[in-house]
Amino acid sequence: MSSFAPDLGTVERGNVVDIVKVLVCAADEITSAGVEVMLDASELVHVVSDGGGARPDVVVVVVDGVVGSSTFALLRRLQGDGSTLASRAVMVADTFRSEDMLMAVECGVAALLSRSEMKEGALVSAVLAVSRGAALMSGRLQGILLDQIDRLRLQVLAPAGLTLSGIETRERDVLHLIAEGYQTEEIAKQLTYSEGTVKNVLYGLMARLRLNSRAQAVAYAMRAGVI
Missing domain, CATH: 1.10.10.10 (Winged helix-like DNA-binding domain superfamily/Winged helix DNA-binding domain)
Known part of the structure; x- marks a missing residue:
């Protein structure tokens, strides 16, 4: 394996390098295959199949159209299924409603990319960053998320x-x-x-x-x- 910079998200334990296992979920096979090719180009990432027995570290979800309830249902299933449990996800979508920010985070989404940003280097970097606990969201979306959390605290939690x-x-x-x-x-x-x-x-x-x-x-x- 060729050398690489440690800030790319790898974890070294002695002479062993942890490879990030990624599950790709897309609306169609062509998109799924394209994303898998992007990820497979990196020596730091290994693509696994849903139900294949390997437990993914990160899920990459590519949404065609508006992010909706079916996407969140998929993420919840992957969080709750003991055989494919992955607590963190990278979501790729061009249309994302700001009011769904809290729901997305609850479902494990730690990075949001648009399709125009879904280039080989950017996608791999996002996956590696998420695997080590980082979050990648625009400043605007972070602000929206904080506002939603504050409303949750004031309107739901505090009264209870x-x-x-x-x-x-x-x-x-x-x-x-x-x-x-x-x-x-x-x-x-x-x-x-x-x-x-x-x-x-x-x-x-x-x-x-x-x-x-x-x-x-x-x-x-x-x-x-x-x-």
């Missing part, structure tokens, strides 16, 4: 006592006081809860997130940026 992390506001308050070193009785007084309520809040959180101790719960909340 939830945060974007999935931790309830009262769970956050209890964890914050635990992190400050307060005991159950002291937390109850601070929050005007009963001790039983404090214990139930902690039990519910730990059971839901499969945590084994208060220390783990606090660590989880800190990593999530809640406290």
Whole structure:
């Protein structure tokens, strides 16, 4: 294998280079074959087949026309199928509705390209970037996504006592006081809860997130940026 720059998205473990496995989904066989040829030109990418047993790292979805419910249904299937699970996707589409940004991200889309951008080097670069956790979207779409997330937080989560992390506001308050070193009785007084309520809040959180101790719960909340 020829040498390559590490910033192209490869991962070296000793002398072994991880090759990014990619599943291509397109509306027609001709488009699918063309995209596969583009990807196969890179030594860093290996194209796999749907249902072939190999688990893809990234899915490339090429949409003909407007991105619609069928595209999102496909992405959800690929996320939920244990044999072909791929949590991240590159979507190629010329017509994408800004109101679908949140739905796209929920379905694992981390990069959006137009068909005019679907050239060999750009597509491979997008796949490699997505495989290492990067996201590729225009500044305009990023702004739209942030606006949609903020509306979700204000209109849906906050009224239900939830945060974007999935931790309830009262769970956050209890964890914050635990992190400050307060005991159950002291937390109850601070929050005007009963001790039983404090214990139930902690039990519910730990059971839901499969945590084994208060220390783990606090660590989880800190990593999530809640406290």
